Amino acid sequence: MIVAVYGDWVLDSDVPLWARVPVVPAVGLQVVASVVLLGGALAERQRRPSAVWLSLAVAASLVLAVFPLVRHNYGLWAVGPAVTVAIGASFLSPRPRTALIICAVILALVPGGAVSLAAGDGQTAYAVLFPAGLVAFTVWTVLGPLWAWRIAGRLDRARLLEAEVAVKDERLRFASDLHDIQGHHLQVIAMKAELASRRTATDPAGAAAEMQEIRQLCSDALRDTRAVVRGIRRTTLDEELANSARVLAAAGVDARTHLEPGVRDLELSESARTLLGLVVREATTNVLRHSHAGSVEVDHRVSDGRLRLRITNDGADSALGPSDGTGLNGLADRFRATGGELTWARVAGGRFEVIAVLPAGTTTEGPGTPPGFAGPPG
Incomplete structure (x- = not known):
């Protein structure tokens, strides 16, 4: 948008060269600064705006505002500042953002009106109202898609998280089932093994009976484990x-x-x-x-x-x-x-x-x- 609207003005032969030449580098700087700042606003985790790039965007906006305004172009001068305000507002929380937008819209009423009154060209209403409306419209066209982008990103992350939670829930369920099945068996086997080891010297027959029970418990544990696995896989x-x-x-x-x-x-x-x-x-x-x-x-x-x-x-x-x-x-x-x-x-x-x-x-x-x-x- 910046290149299109200012490019047409720069190529206009009726505009003096002294007014067109400074606008060319300002347009390039404004575009680059806008891309860098918007990249930070579109990041998954929104970064704080770079003070350097924000300062360069403001400086370029001033150049893009002053020279068209000097030439009484009331429909063009507010484009650069409006873009900078919209991008800057995207980094703010709701209350400061609203304050910045309101202040920008009110301030946009002044420059064009003052120049028009001083020149007496009879375009005061247009010079006052159009820049303010342009600022409000530009802020809406920038912040609206940015808001939708962020909402879509949150929804996508929520879907991924839901899928991960579903997998983890299944793992926890299997772990719980396995613990319920194996916990009792292993505890009894350990107790029986300790009892058998104590009776080996004094009561070999009793120790043998305990070992037989341990063998049966192991078979039961294996059977129950297979049942848990089949319950998951079959x-x-x-x-x-x-x-x-x-x-x-x-x-x-x-x-x-x-x-x-x-x-x-x-x-x-x-x-x-x-x-x-x-x-x-x-x-x-x-x-x-x-x-x-x-x-x-x-x-x-x-x-x-x-x-x-x-x-x-x-x-x-x-x-x-x-x-x-x-x-x-x-x-x-x-x-x-x-x-x-x-x-x-x-x-x-x-x-x-x-x-x-x-x-x-x-x-x-x-x-x-x-x-x-x-x-x-x-």
């Missing part, structure tokens, strides 16, 4: 799709799910739903941890008696390869054991794609325990 596809949509939405990612009508009517085995649910969970976790995705698409359909689940996102990290991590690799082994297939790769358009295929009649679980959540981007 889940249904529908639950994971709903959870994925919720978590991705909290992180500001647009998640879209396309389910072929026949999929809902198909009676899937528990193992098939578990495997497909784990794929959705793994892909969702990798999107949050390893990508900068703005959108995720989930497509689930039946083709030639095989279930096909495809998950794509538009934020793949090119620095990572498909072999990094163990999450998807471990799932791929389980899919192969059930006659299915799990593949992932980058595709055209900077997208990352995970495709899971299972026979519609899958009934076996596959070897090994469910894999961890670490894995390649996806």
